[in-house]
Amino acid sequence: MSQKKTKVVVELTRRDILKVAGAAVGSAVAAQFLTTGPLSPFASLKQAQLERASQGAIDREKYHWGMVIDLDRCIGCEYCLRACCATNDVRSDRPWNIVVKDQTSGGRSFFFSRPCLHCQDAPCVEVCPVKATYVREDGLVVMDYDRCIGCRYCEVACPYDARRFNWEARSDENTFIPTWGMAEVDRRPRGVIEKCTFCIHRIDQGLAKGLMPGVDLEATPACVNICPVKARTFGNLKDPNSQISRIIADNPVFVLREELGTEPSVYYIPPKEGL
């Protein structure tokens, strides 16, 4: 009796295994089809997105957005920090854009400021386990807040301390608004990493309107526009005739921690007497 049962059992098990395997493969195919195929609830959304993108027809390959900061010009007024905090609605105690006092080896003090350097070989991009941050075709290192899982590996790996984590849901009042500008982007949710974007929303919307970032104020990062001494210049590094390319060609420039090979998009003009 029991032996008979066992025989039946083994066959049943085998068939069961096949059934389960079949169901698994089937549901995987179905899931793939439903999420990406024409039946997907996201299909129309995706289609609309694609159409909008192709209408603008911005060829991002033509650009490489960069910045030059002249350390001799900077007076340490922190206007860039404030405009950035207002425009991007950043917490003032954890700013994206920092300004610190530094000293040359000769003892003369100068001011040093630092946005995200938008490295072309960025350590943060390399370590992200979910590709929530990546280098876009136009050289910007962008964050996908909807994909970030908040593991903070990028924050650990960034050699320039440019990344900040949202440790809590924001409820603070931004005292830089409206004096230093209005918030142009949403606050980031709790649990994701954020950093300087080079005011990516201004660049994208500006280009769509036919404006040139770095030339037209509306398409240029807030920190560049507000600088009272024009210490910061923004523009397209791929265009040899842009203002930024000419400044880089005519001045001694350096990048931060060059030995790491991160290839930052932000160049610094050192003080005349050297660092």
Next chain:
Amino acid sequence: MATTTLERKPLPFNLTPGMLAWLGLIGLCLVIGIVSAVQVFSKGLVLTAMSDKVPWGLWITIDLSAIALGAGAFTLSAIVYLFGLKRFQPIVRLAVFVGFIGYTTALLTLVMDIGRPDRFWHPWVYWNIHSVLWEITWCITIYLAIMILEFLPVVVDARLFDRVPYIRQARTAAHLLHKAAPVLALLGLGISLLHQSSLGATYGIVKSRPIWFKPSMPILFILSAVAVGPALTMAVAFVVEWITRFSGFGLLVYGYLKFWDLAAVTYYGRTPAVDNALYMLRTQTPYNFGFWVMEVILGIVIPAILFITPRFNRNPVYLVMGALMAVAGVIISRWDVTVSGLFVPLSYAPGTLYKLTPGRYFPNLVEWGIAVGIIGYDLLMLTLGIKFLPLFEQGKEHS
């Protein structure tokens, strides 16, 4: 070499006062853990002592340690099924069980530690094959599946399920699975060697942090795991002598490589950045004490002596003591790696480090609460496993 074989029945599980107290302790740990977890989930990681300067802390240490201490599973599976040392079979089931507890511990803590626990599945869907963390996530997932397959025959064998309908069919299927044990052991070995060393690479590849950025990091991680993982299994089983010898020699190799790393990599291969960073750590943080006293003496030298010298390794008390010390040594080394690397502030210009102050971090109440809860989970799993699963009866079905 005398080998103590394990012929143990599951421990009697009568609700004696002692057992009640034990269960009460586990319950208390779990309550503390759950209360802390609810707090963290509702208010966010702001409740922890971590900051933008030191974004990783106690929980990452627990992740790393739990996975390292779970290494007994693949080490012993490989020894038995690949190198054919069948006499060590009685402990494999237990080793895989301990490994399973370790890996689930790591996953539980990781879910607490990431800012968006609701997106824990993203690494499986959104791939960044350049990220060592992505590779680790995948390896851990695959290895957890391998361990479940390895362990399934044990679970269905449990007497608890004797009256469950269809259990006989399930047992037949599971025993077919058991025939695949060598294949699973081989897969497990490959996957484990990958991710155990990648955990070291998580630190070793970060070029922005001078004292992490060195090629010896993965080697130190994997060797300490292979040496100490089996020792933990031994401590749980209480005593099996041969395995402590294996651990003892493993610790000696690990200890030697630690010196090699200190001399060849860190000292003779040093750069100004590493020099500055170590000077800062030694003068302003308890780095020297953690390294020499806790990691080297407590974690390597004493356990190696206890495991290898005949005077001590016949006495189970010394062996268990040694295993616990080695375990503590591994946990402390993971802690030291994590926090001392983050304590050194980032400096953009060479020669400015001395002007900066080192980062500060010590876990606060809610972080310890999660840690206590995790320990409660481990103890609960162990207690239930020893009570209900035939962990020590491997010999029966093969004789």
